[in-house]
Structures are given as C-alpha cells and as structure tokens.
Amino acid sequence: MITIKSEREIELMRESGAIVARTLDMLETEIRAGMTTKMLDEMAEEFIRSQDAVPSFLHYAPKGDPDATPYPATLCVSINEEVVHGIPSPKRVIKEGDIVSVDCGALKGGYHGDSARTFIIGDVSDEVRQLVDETRESLMCGIRMAVAGNRLHDISSAVEQHARSFGYSVIENMVGHGIGSELHEDPAVPNYGRPNTGVTLREGMTLAIEPMIALGRSRRAVSRRGGWVAVTEDGRPSAHFEHTIVVRKGAAEILTGSFLP
Known part of the structure; x- marks a missing residue:
C-alpha cells in the first residue's frame, strides 16, 4: 500500500534525511585510498548515533523472508563492479582508481532517510568518470519527473533514457x-520503463529514487557467493546515486541534499 505522508511526517523525514546527508558529507571529506571500508562504517555509525538517530541498515532483514540473514553494518560500501550491498570489512582496502558507492540510512523519530553517493578515489579513466557523472545526472532527471500528476514510470523512463x-x-x-x-515501502521505483504508465504520483508520496548504472552490458546484478553483495554480470564498473524525495505539485523536494558548499 502506498502511503501519503502528512506534513508532520515529512518534517520528521526531513530531519532523518538531513542526518543521512551530513553523514555522507562527512565521509566525502574523509574517504581516501588506504582506508578500509570498515573504517568508513565505524565513522558513519558514530556520527548517526551522535545525532540521536540509529542506522537504518544495521540488522535489517527483508520482511517475509524468515531465512534472510540480517544486514551486519551501518553502510553499504560497494566498489567498482559491486552494484549494491557491499558489506564493510577490515580487510577491504580502498585503492587509488576505485569508485566507491556508499549507501546510508538513518532512522529518527520513527522515520527513515536513505541516500547514496559514488565517490571517485584518485585518478580514474575518463570513461569511468563520465559514468559516475552521468549516473548522478540520471538521478536528477528522474527527480525532475517526480511531480504530482505525473506517473511513476515517468521517473523510471527519464532515468533510463x-x-x-x-x-x-x-x-x-x-x-x-x-x-x-519503513525503510522499504510501496511502490517499487524501477530505473527503466515506459512513460505515462504506473500509478499517478500524488503530493506527499515519499520515494527513494536510486539509479544503478553500469558500463558494459549487464542488465542484472548477481549475488556473489550467495551473500548480500551484488555485482555486475560482466565485471564492469557500476555507479549508484540515491535521494529521498517528496512528491510535490511544482517540483520534488529532496530530503537528503548535501550541505557541502
């Protein structure tokens, strides 16, 4: 069931979204080659808890799957060919030339915020840098369609095109x-689709829009070793950006926008 949020609920989500944005801002200033992904995770958890919030992802398990293993970390940190759900590890060292997707969620006041950014570490090829830049822009293309009266797959089509x-x-x-x-609610928001299809967007809908875009020909992310992490089928790099937004009549309101200058 799709819920329409009241302005009181949106204000609570605005606060959670700001915590997520500030967490990612902090990581953006700190991330560098030589760090482990576990270091990023510990920094994020400490910051989120300092804001009287709790990490949304830590111990998360999909509903309806009693055999699912709860997610063991605050962040998802996915490197290069890893599309999503990379589990932070003290053994995984970030290297020069990596692209690193960091997905973060925070829960405060009973409501979640959720956002992701892909960071470029040192020098990368022009091809990979463009992938990151245009994945970010594909997110903004989708957000521009998240307007009351449009249809859900107008967002999807804008990302895909x-x-x-x-x-x-x-x-x-x-x-x-x-x-x-809930961290994951209806509706699902695909990153591909036909315009003018899907449910009609109404003011007060809150969505996490998150393009995952890859070089190469992968159309699916495949599970590695049966665990959480999902990688491209052909091993080519993937980038990921996400914002939590509110559907409005004129233009969508982004709840997880960066505070960095």
Whole structure:
C-alpha cells in the first residue's frame, strides 16, 4: 500500500534525511585510498548515533523472508563492479582508481532517510568518470519527473533514457522504493520503463529514487557467493546515486541534499 505522508511526517523525514546527508558529507571529506571500508562504517555509525538517530541498515532483514540473514553494518560500501550491498570489512582496502558507492540510512523519530553517493578515489579513466557523472545526472532527471500528476514510470523512463543515451546499461533487478516509517515501502521505483504508465504520483508520496548504472552490458546484478553483495554480470564498473524525495505539485523536494558548499 502506498502511503501519503502528512506534513508532520515529512518534517520528521526531513530531519532523518538531513542526518543521512551530513553523514555522507562527512565521509566525502574523509574517504581516501588506504582506508578500509570498515573504517568508513565505524565513522558513519558514530556520527548517526551522535545525532540521536540509529542506522537504518544495521540488522535489517527483508520482511517475509524468515531465512534472510540480517544486514551486519551501518553502510553499504560497494566498489567498482559491486552494484549494491557491499558489506564493510577490515580487510577491504580502498585503492587509488576505485569508485566507491556508499549507501546510508538513518532512522529518527520513527522515520527513515536513505541516500547514496559514488565517490571517485584518485585518478580514474575518463570513461569511468563520465559514468559516475552521468549516473548522478540520471538521478536528477528522474527527480525532475517526480511531480504530482505525473506517473511513476515517468521517473523510471527519464532515468533510463539519460543513461542509455550514453550507451550505459541499467541494472533492472535493483530498484528504488517508497520510504517512510519503513525503510522499504510501496511502490517499487524501477530505473527503466515506459512513460505515462504506473500509478499517478500524488503530493506527499515519499520515494527513494536510486539509479544503478553500469558500463558494459549487464542488465542484472548477481549475488556473489550467495551473500548480500551484488555485482555486475560482466565485471564492469557500476555507479549508484540515491535521494529521498517528496512528491510535490511544482517540483520534488529532496530530503537528503548535501550541505557541502
């Protein structure tokens, strides 16, 4: 069921979203080659808890799957060919030339915020740098369509059209989602689709829009060793950006926008 949030609920989500944004801002200033992904995770958890919030992802398990293993960390840190759900580890060292997707969620006042950014570490090829830049832009293309009266797949189509215009692959089996008092709510928000299809967007819907875009020909992310982490089928790099937004009548309100200058 898709829920329409009241302005009181949106204000609570605005606070959670700001915590997520400030967490990612902090990590953006600190991330560097030589760090382990576990170091990033510990920094994020400490900051989130200092804001009287709790990490949304820590111990998360999908509902309806009693055999699911709860997620063991605050962040998802996914490097290069890892699309999503990379588990932080003291053994995973970030290297020069990596691209690192950091996905973060925070829960405060009973409501979640959720956002992701892909960071470039040192020098990368022009091809990889463009992938990161245009994945970020594909997110903004989707957000510009998140207006009351449009249809859900107008968002999806805008993301897909921008990504495919550069020859990139859209990861089709990983999607965005509704968000609110639950981390994952209805509706699913695909990153591909036909315009003017899907449910009609209404003011007060809250969505986490998150393009996952890859070089190469991968259309699916595949599980590695049966665990959480999902990688591209062909081992080519993937980038990931995400914002929590509120559907409005004029333009969507972004709840997880950066505070960095």
